[in-house]
Amino acid sequence: MRSETPVELSIKVQKGFFSYVTPSMFITVGVLFFLVFTLRERLVSSFQTSVQLNSVIVLVIVYAIFKAFHNNYRFYNTARFLRRIERLEESPDDIAEEEIRDLGRKLETQGSLLNIQNMYSVLENLSVYGHLNFTDNDARLIKSKFGARVRHDRGVVSYFAGILVMLGLIGTFWGLLGTINSVGDAMGAVSESFSNSGGEANIGEFIGSISKPLQGMGVAFSSSLFGLSGSLFLGFLNFFCGQAQNQAIEEISRWIDHRIPKLNPALKDKAAGKKVPQADDLKAWLAGFVYLSGKANQKMGQLVLSLSKSTDAMMKSAAQTKKVYDYQRGIYTSLENLGSTMVMVKDTMQTLAQNIDPSMHVNSSIRDNLVQIRTLMDSSKVSNDAIAAQQLEQTGKLTSQMHEVHSAFTMLSSVQSSLVTEIEKLQDKFKKEDNAAEFSNLVWQLNTILEDIRQQNKDAYMGIFDNEPSDDDVDASGDDSSSQA
Structure with missing residues (x-):
């Protein structure tokens, strides 16, 4: 017997904006605005007959239009939310917990039509199994709640349509009530006019009395019109709007039904008479098992590849470890040589320490001698300064005496010149006179x-040098300094 294969329907929701807010809705609103623009003068005059009531009717119409468009826009947001879930299901990567939490937040705003507790548990299945994995109970509750919310929102627009009829009837009865009162007043006024005029008709008063009932009829029919x-x-x-909503409901229902795990019908007879778990739990478990098996096989393949890479890395690491061992062995040999060298250095340092003590005593004596030499040099410097001062003083005296000698020699030269002159005169006189004996006496x-x-000049000159310090005195002072050292 040939098993029946279920027919696969479309499992993707429409994501276009105009699939939910349809062009026919915009055309309907456009026709309304066109008629209002064309009949604007007549509508304005009718609107002014009862401004308060007609304003309420217009406001209700505007709000109902907004509500109708908003209902279909909520379907568009729900479709966007479901499309996001589809992208996560089709993704080859694992679904992160942050994405699941973000879907939970979006469910409260974007997917508000599906916002029930069962949908949260289904989203948890998405993080565990990789797909929503609806159970029959979850799917039934979600679709039931979804349909109830859609019917409620659609009923709000129908409710406003009924409210408009009621407001029109209120305007009608209100206008008729005013008309009846005005007709009664008009009939009374006409009767009184006939009585006062003696039966003669007053057409002007009659027309004025029936104008108020006609105004009441205007209120009644204008409110009914709007x-x-x-x-x-x-x-x-x-x-x-209902056509677009029904189509969206059908697509979303198929979308949910497609994500309910299916069992193989060929195994149905084998399972007869056996006690098995509930169908919803078994379907969810099998779907999760299949998904997890695929994921496990994928992870095992990745693990084998990782182990292969790890083996290659370990072989390379072993080669590097051998090189490191050889290098450390060379370092150990170098450290042994360095230890031997350090022992030799230690012995050398001990020898130097033993030789340093005598040299320290020699250095101490040298330092003391240098201190004494410095003291003697200081005293010698003081003596030399005193001798230099004495020499400067004697040099000054010598200079003054030299100036005196020079003056004396100058004076003697002049005296000798005068003597030579006198001698020449005496020679001349001697030639003239004959007293030679007297002349000889004078010459002598x-x-x-x-x-x-x-002789006096010689004594004076020698006296200058007698005042200078002798070399023996200088040598004597130098010997005294040496003896002190």
């Missing part, structure tokens, strides 16, 4: 005088 027209428009708009006296002068 209310019924708005209700008719909302009926058309809700019809086109002059020579005696000159000899005395020469």
